[in-house]
Amino acid sequence: MKKQIVVALSLLVSTISFSQKSELRDAEKAIKTGNFADAKSALQLAESSIGNADDKLKAKYYFLKGQALYANGTASNDDMDKAVESFNMVSEVEGSNNGKYTEEVNVLKSQMLNTLLTKSQAALESNDYVSSTMGFEKAYRMSPKDTVYLYYAASTAVSGQDYETSLKFYEELRDMGYRGITTEYTAVSKESGEEELFDNVSLRDLSVKAGTHISPKQKKTESKSAEIVKNIALIHISNGDNEKAAAAMKEARSQNPDDLGLLISEANVELKMGNKERFRELMEEATTKDPDNAELQYNLGVIAAEADDVEGAKTYYKKAIALDPSYADAYNNMAVLILSQEKEIFDKMNALGTSAADDKKYNDLQADKQKLYETAIPYLETTLKLKPKNVQSAKTLMNIYSALSMTDKFKAMKAKVEELESGN
Template structure:
């Protein structure tokens, strides 16, 4: 009985092996003829039999499965994901990327990667952000060393408002320790005069040698860590998970206590949550770390203005302007603060009667209003000089010129506004 039992098992193994090879042969023929539906069917039939196969047969199975699912680039999204896994399994079974199928798989992976990137970029251009994100994610799964593809997948998912998907990718990037720091290879296009960024140093240098570009420059890209953590926190915030949002920022700050970007990101998250006091504390901490940053001063000015602290707000705006004389928004907000008093003055002027006391008060208020106008004009004129198409600043200036009796300037500004409106 014992011998018969052993023989029975041997016969069963032999039968299974024959079935496996038969199905794989069918799949191989179907792939060569481009009949990928039949190839997938044959692969599915062999799937349940492959567990006990030897490594040689397993490698062939996963190789054919990957080809059948890839279908020369026509496979569905889910098929593409399985194809990637199958090709990876071949190399895992063979224990190397240089096995029997290594070279062919590397070629197929290169084709797949280019296919994914082409489709992802095309979808991005057509603003199909969901498809673009899926393509960049597949490119990353195909080439895990290129973590920038995963970053693009997360970014496009955010743009497409697919926050759950983007959160998954951002958290993966965070756990990988991704920073995105790299090098940009730039040169000036001689024809357009504009700075262009090249995919790599070789292409940039080739263009410079060809004479089409000049002034080559290597530029280190900024870290994206703060952006990633901020987006994780903001997504948690939008999902109503305030504790997770703050927890994400806290963990990042603990790991990178000197990272100014993370500090500012936490401040922005606190502001989104309505915690203006904590926002102000963090921004003040940021100004100590970077006292020459005009944007920090400006943001503190905005918060002070919203809190009704006019004098403090004006000091922050003035500091921002001193640090960056071209900071248009700071000039504009200074004018807004100055003009904020006009409403109450006009209201009181309109409420006065015709008595001598009322007339005297009217003249006092009119002089005060003129002083306000004179104080605001330089800031608005600078705003308009820096942003010539700022129609709101132009309209405010026109009203001030009219209210202060500057007829010539009023007419000139009125003509400018008509020109701007016609251009729109």
């Protein structure tokens, strides 16, 4: 009697095994013809008994399920997640022995990742920040070694003003010690005279060899850790939680006391919290740490200008120019800073009456305005010399030449503006 029971059970197991194989064959055929709905149906029939199958059959089941769900890249977000889970199960079942499906799974996961990144980038370009954020996060979860995708997700969430999500991602990046340092390859375009960034060293070198570019350079980008901590702090500030913002900066600075980027970030945070005196102290500390850094002096100028410290900003821009006479943005910002004082003069002029004394004040203010324009001209002219296609600088110069009755220069600059705007 016992033998009969054993035989009966053996027959049952064989029947189940045969049924599974049949359903998996049906799913495989459906996938090959692109009929993913039928493939899913066949796999659903096999699902209930797959737990009792051997590892080879399990691996095949999860491999086919992943393919059916992925549907050659047409999968929904939910199915994409499930497809990744299924492919991960293949690796789990086959282990590290490079089983029958492992290599194919790796190829498919690579395709899925590329599809996901393409969709995420397209969503970003169309300002669909929610979809882009979700896509970049999924890409990171699919390929955890590529931490830059989580950084993209955090940045995109900020663009979409989803600060809760961006805070979560930034804190995750901070906790894993993400730095995001990469190598940039640049060369100067002969046509525009401007430095251009290339995707890789090969493309840059080909352009130099072809003669379209000169002055090839490569440099390491700055660590993004300071930016990440700063953004964490700024999100806390926007949430009205200054204590958390200060704590985030304090912790980061204590761990990296010599990090200049963090020092500048802390100055930014103090400024956002309205602590102008502390902001000024930190700025002075930054300049003593690296006094010969033109880019630092420029950035300090930008921050000082944002804090309405006009004289301080001028000092920093002048230092940046002295350290690097080819720093076009420093010249441009210096001109913008000088011209920003024009509003105060206009306000004073508009407030005057019609008395003789007021007429005299008006003429004095008119002279001040003219002197302001004359001071800005050399900075704008140098900007345009260093960046010949800077149409905004050209327009500003054109208007200043007109206001100062510099007819010949006005006509020449007007022609240049028209040329730049026409794209010739």
